[in-house]
Amino acid sequence: MPAHVPEPAPLAPTTPATPATGADVHDVHDVRGDDVPGEAGGGPLARERSHLSASRAALRAMREDVESLDIRDVTANWVNAQILERQIEDRIKALADLSDTPLFFGRLDYLHPPGAEEAEGAGGGRFYIGRRHVHDADGDPMVVDWRAPVSQPFYRASRQDPMDVALRRRFGYTGGDLTAYEDEHLSDPTETAVTSRLLQREIERPRVGPMRDIVATIQPEQDEIVRSGLSDSVCVQGGPGTGKTAVGLHRVAYLLYAHRERLARTGTLVVGPNRSFLHYIEQVLPALGELAVGQATVDDLVAHVEVRGTDDARAALVKGDARMAEVLRRALYAHVRPPTEPVVVVRGSRRWRVPAYELEELVRQLLDRDIRYGAAREALPQRIAHAVLVQMERAGEAPDDRVQDAVARNGAVKAAVKAVWPAVDPAKLVLRLLADPEFLAEHAAGLLDEDERKAVLWAKPARSVRSAKWSAADAVLIDEATDLIRRTPSLGHVVLDEAQDLSPMQYRAVGRRCTTGSATVLGDLAQGTTPWATRSWEEALGHLGKRDAVVEELTAGFRVPTDVIAYASRLLPHIAPGLTPVASIRDNPGFFSVRPAGGDGGGDVLAACRELLAREGSVGLIAADARIPELARALAEAGLGYVAPGEETTSGTRLTLVPASLAKGLEYDYVVLDEPRAVVDGEPDERTGLRRLYVALTRAVSGLIVTHAAPLPEQLLP
Known part of the structure; x- marks a missing residue:
């Protein structure tokens, strides 16, 4: 059955009062959509509203069906019952109807109905595109998930390649009410292609609170990245306002749709720079019906010890260098000692002797296999036991696997393994490296020079792991050591945002979480603000273990106003030479003002805040960290x-x-x-400070006021 309301009569011509857009636009604030001439039983807007109401009722019925499920007699035990209950709860949450989130935002009318498989079982040629699938009581779709193959032309079809689409309709909403629609007749060669007014309106719509999804405004170049295959790792270089974060989150949502069973087993994770950022983006995936995606910072991933200390920039730079991975590997395997004594296993009246040279060969074989330290240590007793069993068989006995296991547990074998391949605690290993100059020098020979070794050594060595004042960089080293001992579990897909600020060792820590999965890496080289900021994506992807990842660049700015991005781009030659500046494609130029302040500037800052709070939308007062207490008091x-x-x-x-x-x-x-000069001066060097300033300048969606009492950085001057 067709998933649509009754076919409306041909649309009335666009009225002269409607600005020419190359598309038919009907807005209830300008045109009485319910009274369009030639429409029997209400105009097209009324019919679309009717379909929205029916779709919401169908979604409510879907949710009620799940809520009414009785699982008392379908589970074998209480464990299965709890798992099933949790799955049902998640399904109910995923079917929530958010009052301020449109259930569908577009419609496609095909020239020829797609095949049943492609259309999720729908018949006919009309499909409403929304955030999730909604079907009626007969199972026929009323809204098609934006991730379905049949929805793809909504994002990619054009007059050059209409993809068999006759009409693409976009809907406009005020709150949760459908108030406008706009049509593009893609198969009509006489119609001129211009930017959609509703698309621009949605992009420029003021925001209050957390980040929202961009599912209604995804552009063709963004959609291509979003729909990349699960086996593909992708790196997205994107300047401010290009939508790279949203693209990464929507890619997760798409992969969960296309590979749900596999990712349900292996898991997905979004890694952000800090908790504030994660709070900011946390509502995007739930709004798309995806509740099972984990969120963490790099510090969360490597939280093996309590972080109570800090490093200066020099120490953090050396500890974050990829050379430290080899230092740790050398220090770990230095614990393996060549055997000097034979192993003698007593069983009953017989004594079985494995000579030292044979033990040495077993150890060498395990070292040559290049497996994890812990896995090799666990394999060694079995290797020794096997050598004993060979002797038993030569002596005419017929031992089985149980005998081999018993020999592997023999006290003499255990003692030999402890002496040759001792257990190592990763935190204690790192503690010794940072506290023992001779131990560090021995294993950093040829890797770190004397000054670098001095930089990482603790001035006051800790007595124990518990009393040590570990830094964030130390925790990453412990994570590396932990992985050398036992393999870190891998997820199916990891999204790494603001990746340009990670150290090589942090990249390795994230890469360990997706060794058998794929990754989406998001960042902007111009926004790197750490001493170890990424110099090139090729180098970063190598540390991540994803050298084959495709690097995509987004240069179209959808969020930052033209004047603002042009002003901020004055810094690019000084912070990222050769990087393509973002080109804003917004119709609305936004609001931009640079205002010299009198006195300490406090009064002008407050006046600017009051001025912007009088407008609709959120306001951010950004200042150098050192000025935050003063501004808070003001x-x-x-x-x-x-x-x-x-x-x-x-x-x-x-x-x-x-x-x-x-x-x-x-x-x-x-x-x-507030005070651009203070933002620059708050960093250890000018280049890092200018990058921090670039970030601060490009946080505005609709308007920016720069206030300053001190002179502006010369790089901002025309």
């Missing part, structure tokens, strides 16, 4: 309420006070940037 005294980054989801307050160090990845409708 805001409190002025009676301007504010929240910290990440708290937007739990508060109705529209003003966020953002330390420049936490601004990366966040986005606000309006931004007040």
